[in-house]
Amino acid sequence: MNLKLFAAIAVALTTLTINPGWADEAPAVDRSSTGGAQTLEDILARQEQLKMDERFRSENLGNAANATPITAPLGTLGGLSNADIYRAIRYDKIALTTQARGPAADVLIQDGGMPWYKLRQGPMINYGGGALLAMLALLLVFYLVRGKIRIEGGPAGTTIERFKAIERFGHWLLAGSFIALGITGLITLMGRKLLLPLLGPEVFAALAAGSKWIHNNIAWAFMLGLVLTFCLWVVHNIPGKLDWQWLKAGGGIFSRSHPSAKKFNAGQKIVFWTVMLLGFSVSLSGLSLLFPFELHMFAKTFALINSLLGTDLPTVLTPHEEMQYANLWHSIVAFVLMVAIIAHIYIGTVGMEGAYDAMGSGRVDLEWARQHHDLWVAEVEAKPGKGGST
Numbered sequence: 001m002n003l004k005l006f007a008a009i010a011v012a013l014t015t016l017t018i019n020p021g022w023a024d025e026a027p028a029v030d031r032s033s034t035g036g037a038q039t040l041e042d043i044l045a046r047q048e049q050l051k052m053d054e055r056f057r058s059e060n061l062g063n064a065a066n067a068t069p070i071t072a073p074l075g076t077l078g079g080l081s082n083a084d085i086y087r088a089i090r091y092d093k094i095a096l097t098t099q100a101r102g103p104a105a106d107v108l109i110q111d112g113g114m115p116w117y118k119l120r121q122g123p124m125i126n127y128g129g130g131a132l133l134a135m136l137a138l139l140l141v142f143y144l145v146r147g148k149i150r151i152e153g154g155p156a157g158t159t160i161e162r163f164k165a166i167e168r169f170g171h172w173l174l175a176g177s178f179i180a181l182g183i184t185g186l187i188t189l190m191g192r193k194l195l196l197p198l199l200g201p202e203v204f205a206a207l208a209a210g211s212k213w214i215h216n217n218i219a220w221a222f223m224l225g226l227v228l229t230f231c232l233w234v235v236h237n238i239p240g241k242l243d244w245q246w247l248k249a250g251g252g253i254f255s256r257s258h259p260s261a262k263k264f265n266a267g268q269k270i271v272f273w274t275v276m277l278l279g280f281s282v283s284l285s286g287l288s289l290l291f292p293f294e295l296h297m298f299a300k301t302f303a304l305i306n307s308l309l310g311t312d313l314p315t316v317l318t319p320h321e322e323m324q325y326a327n328l329w330h331s332i333v334a335f336v337l338m339v340a341i342i343a344h345i346y347i348g349t350v351g352m353e354g355a356y357d358a359m360g361s362g363r364v365d366l367e368w369a370r371q372h373h374d375l376w377v378a379e380v381e382a383k384p385g386k387g388g389s390t
């Protein structure tokens with residue numbers, strides 16, 4: 001599957017799941033009692049984010065025949081009421097002139113604010129936080145069932161160089177910045193709901209402002225770490241036949257056998273590509289949030305998805321809606337990454353004997369290396385003087 005299609009499907013699936021309003025149609029409304037104007041049912045349906053036919057409002061812009069054209073600067077209202085004019089502004093049917101300058105200054109009313117806010121404060125916190133807790137619980141169960149993955153027969157006592165200083169620098173730059181971004185991101189998303197009542201407004205305000213500052217600035221270190229580790233490790237992460245065999249053997253996790261692997265096994269390649277692709281996506285949406293209204297990506301992505309999948313996603317978005325989508329997508333991708341990385345941290349620390357040394361000192365026990373990366377050890381040993389055992 002090519003990359004664009006994969007991204008398109010991922011965006012479509014997520015968008016459809018996070019915006020159930022697009023799935024449910026609002027029931028037909030009888031507006032005869034209001035002379036065609038909006039009723040309580042309309043307002044309630046909109047609050048529930050049901051899909052509505054808005055033409056009764058968007059096409060009800062006053063008696064244009066009797067009106068001075070509302071586009072004329074300083075023209076009189078003619079046959080148009082204030083409500084007509086506000087509707088025209090809401091549906092972007094009027095050419096606005098404003099003294100305010102800026103990329104979104106000519107949008108006075110946009111409807112996406114409340115649905116975005118509700119999604120962010122509700123499902124995003126509940127499902128995202130729930131997924132993190134579920135992964136922690138799963139790892140606890142795994143630990144209790146499988147225990148620590150030991151070096152069979154015990155360590156050899158001699159070591160072999162696994163990662164050079166530059167590789168470890170790249171890894172820790174990526175990991176350190178990711179952890180800082182994860183914690184400060186969670187404070188930004190969940191703090192108002194979970195921490196404000198505990199800490200009070202003064203302490204929470206300082207914490208939230210500090211988190212925002214750290215998040216905005218550490219993002220650059222993450223992007224640098226991402227590029228560096230990509231350049232250093234991409235050649236070792238190209239999928240091959242061996243990976244299929246490794247996956248079929250379940251990585252040997254339960255059978256306690258050790259399928260053959262080169263420098264990175266299939267499980268690690270999955271981690272690598274997850275980090276690279278989602279890291280790239282979270283960086284792009286993050287940049288769009290860091291430079292508001294400058295990077296518009298969602299209308300174009302939705303148009304691409306519509307052409308590929310025949311969906312009916314909106315392709316005309318106000319600058320604010322672009323930001324709202326960027327914000328939601330940023331959080332979703334970050335949660336998926338955090339869930340994956342929690343599992344990665346587990347296996348790199350308490351989950352497997354001897355693994356941490358690879359990123360700690362850069363040297364691993366020879367027996368560990370033979371059991372998990374036999375073909376890589378053979379390659380290194382075939383090159384005398386290149387990271388051989390000591």
Ligand code: HEM
Nearest residue numbers: 174175178179268271272275341345348349355356358359
């Ligand atoms: C405390 C946190 C972390 C620990 C202890 C840790 C540990 C490790 C270890 C030991 C390895 C080498 C495994 C081997 O020798 O084969 C590794 C590899 C790697 N780490 Fe981490 N890591 C951490 C956080 C992160 C984070 C936050 C990211 C990315 C956002 C990350 C991305 C990677 C990648 C892409 C690899 C190479 C592929 C792989 O081995 O799975 N790590 N890590």
